[in-house]
Amino acid sequence: MMSFREPSIQAAEETPAEDRVLRPQRFSEMVGQRAVFERLSIAVDASRKRGDVLGHILLDGPPGLGKTTFATCIPRELGTTLQIASGAALSAPKDLLPYLSNASEGSVLFIDEIHRLPIAVEEFLYPAMEDFRIDIILGEGVSARTINMPLRPFTLVGATTRAGLISAPMRDRFVMREHLDYYTVADLAEIVRRSAAKLSMPMDDGTADEIARRSRGTPRLANNRLRWIRDFSTSRANGLLNVGIAQTALEMQGIDEIGLDGFDRKYLETIHRVFGGGPVGLDAIAHTMSTAPDTLEDDVEPYLLRCELIIRTPRGRRLTSRGEEHLGKINPNGLQARLF
Numbered sequence: 271m272m273s274f275r276e277p278s279i280q281a282a283e284e285t286p287a288e289d290r291v292l293r294p295q296r297f298s299e300m301v302g303q304r305a306v307f308e309r310l311s312i313a314v315d316a317s318r319k320r321g322d323v324l325g326h327i328l329l330d331g332p333p334g335l336g337k338t339t340f341a342t343c344i345p346r347e348l349g350t351t352l353q354i355a356s357g358a359a360l361s362a363p364k365d366l367l368p369y370l371s372n373a374s375e376g377s378v379l380f381i382d383e384i385h386r387l388p389i390a391v392e393e394f395l396y397p398a399m400e401d402f403r404i405d406i407i408l409g410e411g412v413s414a415r416t417i418n419m420p421l422r423p424f425t426l427v428g429a430t431t432r433a434g435l436i437s438a439p440m441r442d443r444f445v446m447r448e449h450l451d452y453y454t455v456a457d458l459a460e461i462v463r464r465s466a467a468k469l470s471m472p473m474d475d476g477t478a479d480e481i482a483r484r485s486r487g488t489p490r491l492a493n494n495r496l497r498w499i500r501d502f503s504t505s506r507a508n509g510l511l512n513v514g515i516a517q518t519a520l521e522m523q524g525i526d527e528i529g530l531d532g533f534d535r536k537y538l539e540t541i542h543r544v545f546g547g548g549p550v551g552l553d554a555i556a557h558t559m560s561t562a563p564d565t566l567e568d569d570v571e572p573y574l575l576r577c578e579l580i581i582r583t584p585r586g587r588r589l590t591s592r593g594e595e596h597l598g599k600i601n602p603n604g605l606q607a608r609l610f
C-alpha cells in the first residue's frame with residue numbers, strides 16, 4: 271500500500287501570529303496591484319455568479335509581493351476551501367494524490383514555488399488540470415495496469431518567483447497568468463499605515479512615507495521593517511515614533527535611504543571592486559560572495575535591475591552609472607572603501 275503524507279490544509283498554523291494579523295484576509299483589504307486585483311476580482315465574481323469552477327491561475331513575481339496573499343484570498347471570496355502545498359515538497363506523483371483526492375468541488379489548491387515540481391509530478395498534473403482525472407499505474411512490468419481516477423473539479427493556483435522556469439505545456443494550462451510588480455511608495459505607505467494601526471503603533475504620514483521608501487517596493491519588507499521599528503521604539507525611544515527614530519532604527523539594520531540592505535550593497539560592491547564594474551557572470555559573483563546564484567537571482571537582482579543600478583547583458587551583469595553613484599553616496603570616502 272502506498273503511504274500518503276497528510277496535506278497541510280492551511281499554512282496559517284505555521285506562520286507567526288503577527289504575520290497572520292498583518293496579511294489581508296479579503297480582496298478588499300489588499301492595497302496596490304490594481305490591474306491584477308481587477309482581473310482576479312472579475313474572474314472570481316463571474317465564477318461565483320455562474321456557479322462555475324474558477325480557471326487555473328498562475329501568479330509570478332519576486333518574493334514578498336503578495337502571491338500567497340492573493341492565493342489565500344481567492345477561496346475566501348469564493349466561499350470555498352483551500353489546500354496549500356509547496357512545489358519543493360512534492361517530489362513524486364504520489365505526494366500530490368492526497369491533495370487531489372481531498373479537493374472538493376470548486377475548492378482551491380495552492381502550489382507555491384510551482385517551478386520546483388519535478389517533471390514527473392508536472393506531467394501527472396496535466397490531466398488533473400485539464401480533464402480533472404489522473405492516471406494511476408498499479409503494479410510493475412508486464413502486469414502493470416493504468417487506472418483512470420476522476421477528480422472533483424478544482425482550481426489550481428500556482429505561484430512562482432521564476433516564470434521563466436515554468437515549462438510551456440504547464441504554462442498553457444493556466445487560464446490566467448498574472449505578474450505581480452513592485453509596489454509604489456504611495457501603496458507601501460498605505461500598507462505601513464494599515465499595519466501600524468493593526469499593531470497599535472502611532473504613525474504619521476511622513477514616517478509612513480519614509481518606511482515605504484526604504485522597503486524595496488515589497489510589502490513583506492515594509493511589514494518586517496515596521497516591526498523592527500516598533501521594537502526599537504519600545505526599547506530605545508519610550509514608544510515614541512517619528513521620521514528620525516525610524517531612520518535611526520533602519521540605519522542600525524544597515525538599510526539605506528533607497529531601502530537596500532547590506533547584502534544588496536555587498537552584491538553591488540562585488541561587481542564594482544572585484545570585477546571592475548562588469549560585465550560578469552552570475553556564478554562568479556555568487557562564488558565571490560559565498561552564496562547561491564539562485565538567492566541572488568530571486569532576492570537581490572530583480573530590485574536592483576528595477577532601480578537601474580545594474581543591467582543584464584549577454585556577457586553578464588554590469589553596474590550602471592547610477593549603481594556607481596549609489597555606492598559613492600553611501601560610501602563617500604571613495605569607492606575603494608571596503609564594505610565587507
Ligand code: ADP
Pocket residue numbers: 289292293294299300301302303332333334335336337338339340429461489490493
Ligand atoms: P509572496 O507569496 O509573493 O512571497 P506574500 O503574499 O506572502 O508574498 O506577502 C507577504 C506579506 O506582505 C503578507 O503577509 C502581507 O502582510 C503583505 N502583503 C502582500 N501583498 C499585500 C497587499 N496587496 N496589501 C497589503 N499587504 C500585502
